[in-house]
Amino acid sequence: xxxxxxxxxxxxxxxxxxxxxxxxxxxxxxxxxxxxxxxxxxxxxxxxxxxxxxxxxxxxxxxxxxxxxxxxxxxxxxxxxxxxxxxxxxxxxxxxxxxxxxxxxxxxxxxxxxxxxxxxxxxxxxxxxxxxxxxxxxxxxxxxxxxxxxxxxxxxxxxxxxxxxxxxxxxxxxxxxxxxxxxxxxxxxxxxxxxxxxxxxxxxxxxxxxxxxxxxxxxxxxxxxx
Amino acid sequence: xxxxxxxxxxxxxxxxxxxxxxxxxxxxxxxxxxxxxxxxxxxxxxxxxxxxxxxxxxxxxxxxxxxxxxxxxxxxxxxxxxxxxxxxxxxxxxxxxxxxxxxxxxxxxxxxxxxx
Numbered sequence: 001x002x003x004x005x006x007x008x009x010x011x012x013x014x015x016x017x018x019x020x021x022x023x024x025x026x027x028x029x030x031x032x033x034x035x036x037x038x039x040x041x042x043x044x045x046x047x048x049x050x051x052x053x054x055x056x057x058x059x060x061x062x063x064x065x066x067x068x069x070x071x072x073x074x075x076x077x078x079x080x081x082x083x084x085x086x087x088x089x090x091x092x093x094x095x096x097x098x099x100x101x102x103x104x105x106x107x108x109x110x111x112x113x114x115x116x117x118x119x120x121x122x123x124x125x126x127x128x129x130x131x132x133x134x135x136x137x138x139x140x141x142x143x144x145x146x147x148x149x150x151x152x153x154x155x156x157x158x159x160x161x162x163x164x165x166x167x168x169x170x171x172x173x174x175x176x177x178x179x180x181x182x183x184x185x186x187x188x189x190x191x192x193x194x195x196x197x198x199x200x201x202x203x204x205x206x207x208x209x210x211x212x213x214x215x216x217x218x219x220x221x222x223x224x225x226x
Numbered sequence: 227x228x229x230x231x232x233x234x235x236x237x238x239x240x241x242x243x244x245x246x247x248x249x250x251x252x253x254x255x256x257x258x259x260x261x262x263x264x265x266x267x268x269x270x271x272x273x274x275x276x277x278x279x280x281x282x283x284x285x286x287x288x289x290x291x292x293x294x295x296x297x298x299x300x301x302x303x304x305x306x307x308x309x310x311x312x313x314x315x316x317x318x319x320x321x322x323x324x325x326x327x328x329x330x331x332x333x334x335x336x337x338x339x340x341x342x
Contacts, residue, residue, distance in 0.1 A: 004340045006253065011243055015236045015257070015332045098228055129228035132264045132332075157312035158264045190313050194324035 019133055022101035026108065026136025033113035034222025036215065037121060039135050041159045042143035043152075044125030047169040047202060049077050051143065051211075052120055054202040056084040059212055063219070064115060068107040069122040070099040077122065087111060097129040104135045117219055127156035139218050142195075144188070145170040146179040153184075153191045160192045165214060172201040229265050232332060233273035237283060239334050244282050249339035252283040256336045260293045261310050262329040267292075286337075295329030 014020065030037040040048050049069075056065055066087040069077045073092060081088035089107045091099060104121060111119065121137055123130040142163035144152050147170060153160045160166060166188055174181065181199075188197055196214065200207035236257060244252050255274070259265060267290050274288045294308040299316035306327060307317050314323050 004250070004342055006338060006340055008336055008338050009243055009247055009249075010336045011239065011334045012336075013239050013334050015232050015239065015334055017239075018235060096231065098231075100231070128264065132228055132232065154313070158262070161262070161312060190315075190322045192324070193322045 016132070016134070019101045022105055023134035023136040026101055026105055027138060029108070030113070030119065030136060030138065031220055033116075034220050035113050035116050036118045036139060036219050037135070037137040038118060038139040038141055038215070038218075039121045039123060039130075039137035040141045040143065041123050041127065041130050041163070042125060042145075042169075043127050043148065043156075046125070046143045046145040046148065048122050048125070048143055049080055050202040051167070051169060051200070052081055052122060053084060054205070054208060055120075055212070055215075056081065056086045058208065059118075059215070060085060063117040063212070063216060065118040065120055066111050066116050067120045067122055068099075068104055068111075070103065070124045072097075072124065093124060097124055097126050098133050099123050099130065099135055100133045101135050118215060127152075127159040131158035131162060138220070139164050139215075141165045141167060142192075143167045143169050144184070146174045146184075147177050150180045150184040150187060153187045157191045160188060160195070163192055163195050166192065166195045166197045167211065168197065168199045170201060170203075171199045171206055172204040227269060227273070229269035229273045230277070232265060233270060233277050236334050237274075237277055237281060240337055241282050243337070244339050247339060247341065249282065249341050251340040252281075252286045253338040253340060254287040254289060255283060255334070256289040256291065258291045258293055258331055258333040258335050260329040260331040261295050262312060262326070263332045264330075265332060291335065293329060293331060296327040297323050297329075298325040298327065299323045300325070 067081050068089050070091045075090040078088040078090035091103050140163050142160045198210050297314045301319040
């Protein structure tokens with residue numbers, strides 16, 4: 001038998017490197033098209049789809065949007081969102097618990113970015129896994145509904161910690177569920193001191209205009225043809 | 227279990243490097259995992275045990291280097307402090323800070339290989 005040599009190879013490479021490279025391509029493509037890409041994270045049932053239904057309905061005239069929506073199974077969400085005339089592309093992730101940059105890149109090839117102002121990346125409902133994957137967004141939004149409990153941000157900090165904007169959703173139900181607003185806001189600020197926090201209800205419309213204004217303020221400059 | 231996806235990437239990087247080094251076997255893989263990386267070390271180990279089979283890393287060991295969070299606070303911008311928790315509170319003024327310098331990393335540091 002010939003002798004074998006054991007040696008150590010230094011690698012020093014980020015495991016997320018490949019995802020990050022694709023995410024940067026996505027970000028450049030969105031940016032060049034003048035499109036705001038918003039990554040929406042929350043637990044299942046926090047109201048991402050309802051928020052987007054209301055948003056697409058209310059802003060389609062001045063801020064046309066499309067949605068890339070990830071779920072493990074079914075295209076129910078794409079059907080709900082499609083009702084408002086917006087393109088909704090369903091990514092069925094199978095057993096994968098998050099969207100990644102490659103999934104978004106394949107889906108965005110189906111979109112006419114020139115006709116859009118915002119692409120909403122509705123992530124798989126999950127407060128853990130999606131936080132590790134940059135999709136190429138320029139705005140990360142985390143949702144927490146008043147029905148989830150005030151300590152959600154402390155239990156699942158990752159989703160909130162890296163968010164630019166946090167939406168406390170379903171505030172029309174706050175009284176009914178005995179939501180402790182001060183505790184919730186204090187927990188959110190401890191985990192994510194720099195994030196902007198808005199309280200909204202897709203159903204009653206409360207706070208929604210502020211959410212739309214925030215989106216408008218984040219739209220990248222677009223070179224308009226004369 | 228996004229650890230499976232991440233470990234898949236880590237093993238892909240490892241086997242590529244092993245291939246270009248002419249290695250026949252990977253004996254161990256060392257990862258650096260930050261306290262805010264959002265991965266669970268036990269889940270990484272599980273993913274590694276499952277995914278290494280049938281690759282050059284079959285039977286290899288996984289070593290994990292844990293990295294703390296390094297952060298700064300506006301009350302003393304020159305000072306860098308370390309913390310393990312996800313609520314990064316300044317030890318001087320007790321305010322939570324968003325000025326996080328490191329702690330999200332998940333890097334493939336090195337590996338031990340056999341070459342003929």
